Amino acid sequence: MHGDNTSPSLSSSSSAADRRLSALVTVAYNKDPSPVKLNLGVGAYRTEEGKPLVLNVVRRAEQMLVNDSSRVKEYLPIVGLSDFNKLSAKLILGADRHICSGYCRGFFKLIVNDLTYIVSNYPYNNGLNESTFCLLGDSPAVQENKVTTVQCLSGTGSLRVGAEFLARHYHQRTIYIPQPTWGNHPKVFGLAGLSVKTYRYYDPATRGLNFQGLLEDLGSAPSGAIVLLHACAHNPTGVDPTLHQWEQIRQLMRSKALLPFFDSAYQGFASGNLDADAESVRMFAKDGGECLVAQSYAKNMGLYGERVGALSIVCRSADVASRVESQLKLVIRPMYSNPPIHGASIVATILKDRSMFQEWTIELKAMADRIISMRQQLFDALRSRGTPGDWSHIIKQIGMFTFTGLNSKQVAFMTKEYHIYMTSDGRISMAGLSSRTVPHLADAIHAAVTRVA
Amino acid sequence: MSDSVFASVVQAPEDPILGEGKPLVLNVVRKAEQMLVNDQSRVKEYLPITGLADFNKLSAKLIFGANSPAIQENRVTTVHVSGTGSLRVGAEFLARHYHEKTIYIPQPTWGNHPKVFTLAGLSVKSYRYYDPSTRGLDFSGLEDLGSAPSGAIVLLHACAHNPTGVDPTSDQWEQIRQLMRSKGLLPFFDSAYQGFASGNLDADAGSIRLFVADGGECLAAQSYAKNMGLYGERVGALSIVCKTADVATRVESQLKLVIRPMYSNPPIHGPSIVATILKDGDMYTEWSVELKAMADRIISMRQQLYDALCARGTPGDWSHIIKQIGMFTFTGLNTNQVAFMTKEYHIYMTSDGRISMAGLSSRTVPHLADAIHAAVNSVA
Numbered sequence: 115m116h117g118d119n120t121s122p123s124l125s126s127s128s129s130a131a132d133r134r135l136s137a138l139v140t141v142a143y144n145k146d147p148s149p150v151k152l153n154l155g156v157g158a159y160r161t162e163e164g165k166p167l168v169l170n171v172v173r174r175a176e177q178m179l180v181n182d183s184s185r186v187k188e189y190l191p192i193v194g195l196s197d198f199n200k201l202s203a204k205l206i207l208g209a210d211r212h213i214c215s216g217y218c219r220g221f222f223k224l225i226v227n228d229l230t231y232i233v234s235n236y237p238y239n240n241g242l243n244e245s246t247f248c249l250l251g252d253s254p255a256v257q258e259n260k261v262t263t264v265q266c267l268s269g270t271g272s273l274r275v276g277a278e279f280l281a282r283h284y285h286q287r288t289i290y291i292p293q294p295t296w297g298n299h300p301k302v303f304g305l306a307g308l309s310v311k312t313y314r315y316y317d318p319a320t321r322g323l324n325f326q327g328l329l330e331d332l333g334s335a336p337s338g339a340i341v342l343l344h345a346c347a348h349n350p351t352g353v354d355p356t357l358h359q360w361e362q363i364r365q366l367m368r369s370k371a372l373l374p375f376f377d378s379a380y381q382g383f384a385s386g387n388l389d390a391d392a393e394s395v396r397m398f399a400k401d402g403g404e405c406l407v408a409q410s411y412a413k414n415m416g417l418y419g420e421r422v423g424a425l426s427i428v429c430r431s432a433d434v435a436s437r438v439e440s441q442l443k444l445v446i447r448p449m450y451s452n453p454p455i456h457g458a459s460i461v462a463t464i465l466k467d468r469s470m471f472q473e474w475t476i477e478l479k480a481m482a483d484r485i486i487s488m489r490q491q492l493f494d495a496l497r498s499r500g501t502p503g504d505w506s507h508i509i510k511q512i513g514m515f516t517f518t519g520l521n522s523k524q525v526a527f528m529t530k531e532y533h534i535y536m537t538s539d540g541r542i543s544m545a546g547l548s549s550r551t552v553p554h555l556a557d558a559i560h561a562a563v564t565r566v567a
Numbered sequence: 568m569s570d571s572v573f574a575s576v577v578q579a580p581e582d583p584i585l586g587e588g589k590p591l592v593l594n595v596v597r598k599a600e601q602m603l604v605n606d607q608s609r610v611k612e613y614l615p616i617t618g619l620a621d622f623n624k625l626s627a628k629l630i631f632g633a634n635s636p637a638i639q640e641n642r643v644t645t646v647h648v649s650g651t652g653s654l655r656v657g658a659e660f661l662a663r664h665y666h667e668k669t670i671y672i673p674q675p676t677w678g679n680h681p682k683v684f685t686l687a688g689l690s691v692k693s694y695r696y697y698d699p700s701t702r703g704l705d706f707s708g709l710e711d712l713g714s715a716p717s718g719a720i721v722l723l724h725a726c727a728h729n730p731t732g733v734d735p736t737s738d739q740w741e742q743i744r745q746l747m748r749s750k751g752l753l754p755f756f757d758s759a760y761q762g763f764a765s766g767n768l769d770a771d772a773g774s775i776r777l778f779v780a781d782g783g784e785c786l787a788a789q790s791y792a793k794n795m796g797l798y799g800e801r802v803g804a805l806s807i808v809c810k811t812a813d814v815a816t817r818v819e820s821q822l823k824l825v826i827r828p829m830y831s832n833p834p835i836h837g838p839s840i841v842a843t844i845l846k847d848g849d850m851y852t853e854w855s856v857e858l859k860a861m862a863d864r865i866i867s868m869r870q871q872l873y874d875a876l877c878a879r880g881t882p883g884d885w886s887h888i889i890k891q892i893g894m895f896t897f898t899g900l901n902t903n904q905v906a907f908m909t910k911e912y913h914i915y916m917t918s919d920g921r922i923s924m925a926g927l928s929s930r931t932v933p934h935l936a937d938a939i940h941a942a943v944n945s946v947a
Contacts, residue, residue: 158612166610173607180604188593189798267830274829283576301828338572373572404572418613419835430571440579449829450652455799456836509834 143535151533152551155543157514158418159383159481162548167481171473175463179456190452192443194265194424198458201465202424203263205408206378206400207253237548255399255483259383259432262439264425264446265453269410270380272425273302276375276406278445279438281320282308286338289375290331292316294539296349296377299342308340314531316351321519332366340373345407346391347384347513350541353546354384354512360394374398374405383414384513385480386482388475397430411461413514414478420457488547495556501563517540524562532558591861593796595853599843603836614832616823618647618804622838626804626847630758630772630789635833637779641812643820646826647833649801650759650790654683657786657805660818662688667718670755671711673697675919677729678720678755689720696730702887702899704733709743709842719753725758726771727893730921734892736868740774744781753786754778763794764893766862768855779808791841793894796859800837865894868927872896876935881943885894894925904942912938 161167179185193199193236255261255309266272281287290310291299292315300310313335314327332341343363348354357364367374382388398405404427411422425442429435446452464470493508508516520528520540528534534555536542547555603609617623623645627638656800661807662668670689672680673696684691687833690821695708696716698727712721723743728734735743749756762768778785790803805822809815826832844850888896900920908914914935916922927935 166612168609168611172611173604176604180600183597185592187596187797187799191793267834270827270831271829284572298827298831301824305828371569371572412613417611419611419832421830421832421834427573429573434571434573434576437576437578438573441576444579444682447679448653448686449652449655450649450801451679452801454649454834454837456803457834564668 120358139535139537148531148533150554151556152535152546153303154534154536154546156272156543156546159413159416159545162383164548167416169477171464171470172460175470177461179459179541187455189215190447190455193439195455195458195462197466198265198462199263199424202409203256203426203460205394205465206381206407207256207261239420242388249508253399255428257331260435261428262428262435264442265458266425267453268412268421268423269377269408270298270302270516272408273377274306275442275445276408276425277306277308277459279442280340283441286336286340289340289342290335292340294350316353321517323355323395325359329366335372337371338373340375341367342377343374345376347380347387350515351517352511352515354518360397368401368403374403376407378407379410379413380513381414382478383482386479404428404430415461417457417460421454422457422461441470485544489546491549491552492556495552495557498562499556503561503563510544514543516544518542520562524566527562527566528558534558571763576790591796593848593857595844595857596840599850602843603839608935611835614835616826616832618820618833619838619842621814621846622647622842623804625842626780626789627806629845630761630775630806631779632654632776635779637808642809643806643817644815645806646822647804647838648789650803651679651683653788653803653805655666655687656822656825657788658684658687658689661720666823667720670720670722671715673724675730675881680825694850697733703733706739712746712752715752718753720753720755721747722755722757725756725763725775730895731897732891732893732895737773740777744777747805748781748783751851756785756787759790759793760893761794762858763862766859766866784808784810797837798839799926802837802841818822865924870926871929871932872936876939879936881940883943891923894923896922896924898922904946905947907942908938914938
């Protein structure tokens with residue numbers, strides 16, 4: 115039953131593609147029958163019981179939407195759901211000019227002059243609990259219509275659309291990415307038509323920031339080059355600049371007209387505070403300069419598979435923002451026409467409703483707190499075992515991942531002897547840990563460090 | 568203050584109004600959606616890069632037929648992407664891994680096709696398709712395929728050609744198939760209306776199945792936007808039928824490398840609805856009934872419009888309205904006539920004379936017929 119097709123097969127020259135490292139980790143983990151196995155390669159939040167989490171407020175929003183029989187499934191505009199876009203811009207760029215601290219119990223909202231103040235509790239690392247008034251209003255850039263925001267397919271889609279826009283319309287086609295960075299970044303930018311260079315970021319000796327190297331490398335970038343910045347909770351190292359260092363980065367970049375492209379995948383998820391985690395972005399957005407921001411709701415709303423994100427471009431003027439938006443549409447339409455409605459509708463429902471927003475911030479903080487607590491527990495466990503070395507980076511780093519500093523031999527040892535699954539660069543996902551499993555991991559690290567060079 | 572770095576960006580033209588009728592949410596879709604959302608055990612984890620496995624398998628069966636040897640022999644790789652996205656992902660894959668980087672598209676075709684393919688890295692040529700004098704298929708125009716270079720990719724609308732509504736007959740499809748296979752031309756099907764055109768899912772997949780049955784290779788982009796009314800949920804699938812299971816596996820691995828740097832992995836909501844319906848016998852039946860009702864309504868609008876024009880004695884042959892199939896009709900009206908109809912009768916349609924039958928109702932057909940009648944009589 116073979117036909118008259120004589121052309122060569124589609125891909126006789128194709129070779130099997132590389133698999134993602136973390137996917138391999140999960141595959142190997144799944145095959146392991148050991149009852150004490152631990153998957154620390156997972157890039158998604160897990161509860162204390164090791165289960166994925168759908169936020170209560172998300173379930174509620176979703177049920178409201180689906181039970182509303184007046185809702186239809188019409189195509190969204192190319193730029194996505196308008197409410198969602200506006201609310202996303204406010205969330206990331208919201209002004210922080212009235213942050214003041216006070217001691218207070220509980221949670222409440224103040225509404226003053228149409229601006230909503232959220233009061234939240236979050237612990238500092240020194241154990242003090244403070245309540246902070248944060249202003250969730252419009253940043254000047256948003257108020258002056260200088261921002262165009264388009265709904266995209268989560269963080270990846272936002273990065274890709276932004277990069278394709280830059281490759282077509284921006285005069286400098288090189289983007290500098292930190293070393294190391296999320297594994298998918300180079301390809302996203304490369305396929306969009308940008309050429310990719312790196313700047314020094316992580317210092318293995320200190321397991322902290324190589325600030326000098328960063329300043330030197332950005333300092334010698336050509337004027338106008340694009341620079342990828344992780345807004346907070348750098349992936350994979352967990353190492354973030356301090357606010358003081360961010361200010362220096364900002365000054366350097368503005369003096370060389372380097373274009374900031376923020377990847378914000380963990381707003382609220384890193385420190386537990388939405389405003390604190392957006393500080394770096396806001397610092398740049400309010401100095402009057404231009405920048406791009408890719409936002410993801412995968413982690414902070416637990417909407418991973420719904421693919422919800424937004425790309426915002428802060429421009430010098432409303433007129434430029436409008437023209438930029440028209441060109442963004444020409445990138446999006448031939449890629450996937452318009453974005454999916456479900457996830458963005460959930461987000462918009464939550465962000466626009468005061469009590470749902472508050473409920474979200476509480477659930478978000480609980481996730482962030484659990485991860486911070488895992489860090490502390492692991493650090494304490496290593497100290498109490500007298501594990502050689504300085505492990506303070508575990509509590510200094512922030513976000514879902516920790517760069518342990520373990521080498522690939524030590525990692526292989528931990529997998530073989532202790533059934534710990536992690537990527538060979540020594541990165542572990544704190545979200546994969548629980549109070550119950552921390553001792554086992556600490557034992558494994560202790561053994562690896564003392565027995566394997 | 569220094570200038571914007573985007574100061575030289577020009578305002579892009581607006582996307583032409585591709586007006587379609589108000590979408591309706593199918594009862595079976597609402598039912599499936601509520602089942603999903605009320606299931607507390609469901610989570611929102613990332614899907615694999617290729618999407619929801621169930622959905623992929625069921626989509627392949629839907630388009631190729633449950634008993635398709637290609638499926639049974641594991642020669643098909645299917646990934647979940649929206650309709651447009653399926654075209655783009657397929658095209659990017661071809662631009663990287665296929666030896667011929669030219670795609671032939673019918674003239675005319677959906678407005679977004681050229682850009683999807685160009686941006687993916689293919690060069691776009693066209694083949695004659697629509698004959699304005701007959702308002703039917705320009706079959707001799709298919710000679711253009713005969714003179715295409717060996718191995719070139721050819722875009723084919725599986726059924727309900729957009730925008731003309733003109734489809735080849737089964738005989739003509741067979742001739743197209745033979746021609747293409749003899750020249751090693753690679754078929755890339757765009758299937759956006761399966762079941763929505765004739766009301767019959769198998770009939771509307773006939774053209775694709777003809778090609779797959781001959782054992783050769785092809786690509787098929789499927790969309791559930793219209794036939795399940797899932798427009799904004801962005802649900803579709805790209806299937807690549809390969810010579811062997813081994814090739815299919817390698818092709819799939821390369822598709823992942825196209826997808827991951829584009830959006831990492833696809834959205835879960837829409838395909839979950841589709842999979843829920845396709846895998847449940849009762850829901851599937853319910854769907855095919857609702858689908859047939861939609862198709863029948865459109866076929867009925869065609870008949871009503873044709874009858875209304877005949878009743879008014881509108882000059883010209885309007886039989887193409889009932890010969891064409893699917894959501895759109897190429898009326899044959901020119902841009903002046905269209906402008907007249909918009910101005911005088913408030914009829915909004917694309918300037919190429921295309922109307923969406925889905926936008927009509929029994930109540931509005933007379934008004935449209937009046938407008939066409941007036942346009943044909945008063946505007947050259």
